[in-house]
Amino acid sequence: MRILHTADFHAGRVLRGFDRTPEIRAALLEVAELARSERVDAVLVAGDLFDSVNPSADAEAAIFEFFLALKERGLPSVVIAGNHDSASRLASVTGLLNWVGAQVVAGMPANPLEAVRTLQTRSGEELVVAAFPFLSERRLVKYADVVGGDVSAWRERFQQGMGFFIDYLTRGFKPSAVNTLMLHTTVSGSKPSGSERAFTFDITNSYTVSPQMLPTSAQYVALGHIHKAQQVADLPLAHYAGSLIQLDFGESRENKMVKLIEAQPGRPARVHDLPISGGRELRTVRTDVEGLERRLEELRSFGGLLKVVVEVPAGFPMPGLKDRVLAVLPNTLSVELEKVGETETVTAAREGLSPLELFERYYRERRGELPEAVRAAFLEADRAVREAAGENV
Known part of the structure; x- marks a missing residue:
């Protein structure tokens, strides 16, 4: 069986006022053609299809065109939501995407085993995908409560919660199938590109998954979230596919790729890097x-x-x-x-700046001048937070 693993498209990405979506669209069509020329049986997409929860029409068109291209080639896929995606927005188009052969797991179901998908591939073998979409700590505790986990302990230990769900999902594995786990998360020890947003996660903090938590019953673990393609575990074999194009200047000089996995039931998988030429x-x-x-x-x-x-x-x-x-x-x-x-340090340079001024500086560096509508939304959110904290506003 031949499986193509990709992730972190970030359609709709705007870099310092410059829309990267046309480059991402071209890279996606290159991936679809690679899937055809490499005779793959299925495609795994490990989250962050979009760059924001409210993507542009062009960004949505690029993503839907990709899945239509896979359908034209007769290729099924399994897709999970990432931290940049709107789980509810993806859930709303699950039926349409399923029609073109893309099985979407946007959020963890009340019964986690419903997130385990089985594909009958043209190789004649079954592919089992334990699909684990991105879950914040708050949502992890909520879902844990639904399935009867020890919630009080998980409020302190994110890894325990993740480990519980990983173990739960692997109950759907089959000895006669190729078994894979797909996650959108940070594995401790992984190396960031320098472009992943610092406020989203910290590579060194407790919101990570240890490589030892990955199930040895999986022949391959398909990871998304880190933009630098890399291997993070040997047993089971676990890889980040990385982003499709250089999304930010922190990814300068990185070679972009997708992963081609060759696997048979009960046998160790083999991974090959397929370079992607799209993207400036x-x-x-x-x-x-x-x-x-x-x-x-x-x-x-x-x-x-x-x-x-x-x-x-x-x-x-x-x-x-x-x-x-x-x-x-x-x-x-x-x-x-x-x-x-x-001699002024970065910290000193920020001293005395209001939250709005800090946000304006961040936005200007990433996207350009701050629109009035975004400024108003930020001020409203800041006011709500301070009111909740009991501050006079």
């Missing part, structure tokens, strides 16, 4: 003021997207710097000044 290369360029013009000329032929960091002496004015860079390199998404000789 991202590059961060550093230079000082003296070398700026020369460096810009060297990059004229670069076809990717750039972040230009210019080191300038503290107190040295640089009027019109962004316009100078864009005149030569219109593919530059960000021009930053790094003042050499300043």
Whole structure:
């Protein structure tokens, strides 16, 4: 049996005001063609189809076009929701996606065994997929309560809850089938790209799954959430497929890929990396003021997207710097000044800033100027949080 594992599409991604969806769409169609040319039996999609819970129409079109392409090739798939996806939104189109052969597990069912899907593949063998969508700690405790777990202990130990559900799901494995587990989570010891959003998770904190918790009864564990493709366990064999394109400058110079798994019932699986060529290369360029013009000329032929960091002496004015860079390199998404000789730390630089000012700074770095509607929504959310904490607002 041949299985293709992919994840972290992030359709709808906007990087510093630049929409990456056309690149993601092209990469998805490349994946669909790889699935055909490599004669795979099924496709596993380990979460984060979208970049936000309210994706654009173009982002939805790219995702649905991908699953239609798989249907045209006669390829079934199993899909889980990631932390960037809206579980309820995915659940609302489950019936439609099922019609094109995509079985979606958007949230953990009241009976977790309903999240175990069995595919009859054209190889003649069964593929069992224990599909574990992303669950926050709060939702994990809620679902644990439904199935009779020891909720009080899990409020303190996220890993115990995850381990309970992993064990529960593996009850659906069959000795005569190829058994796989699919998770959207962080496995401790995994290496981030540097682009995963820091407020979403911390690689070193307790909200991780230990490799020792992965079931040895699974021949393969298909992981999503970390954007850097990598192997994280030998027994069972567990891999992150990584993101399809370089989504942020933290992923610069990373080679993107999907995973091709060859497996037979009761036998160790083998994994092959299939490179993905879609997506523009991202590059961060550093230079000082003296070398700026020369460096810009060297990059004229670069076809990717750039972040230009210019080191300038503290107190040295640089009027019109962004316009100078864009005149030569219109593919530059960000021009930053790094003042050499300043002793102010990042923490000190943030001191005295309000939550709104911090959010504006973050948004400007990621997407551009903050829209008024988003500003109003943030202020309303901030007010609600402070009221709940008993602050005078």
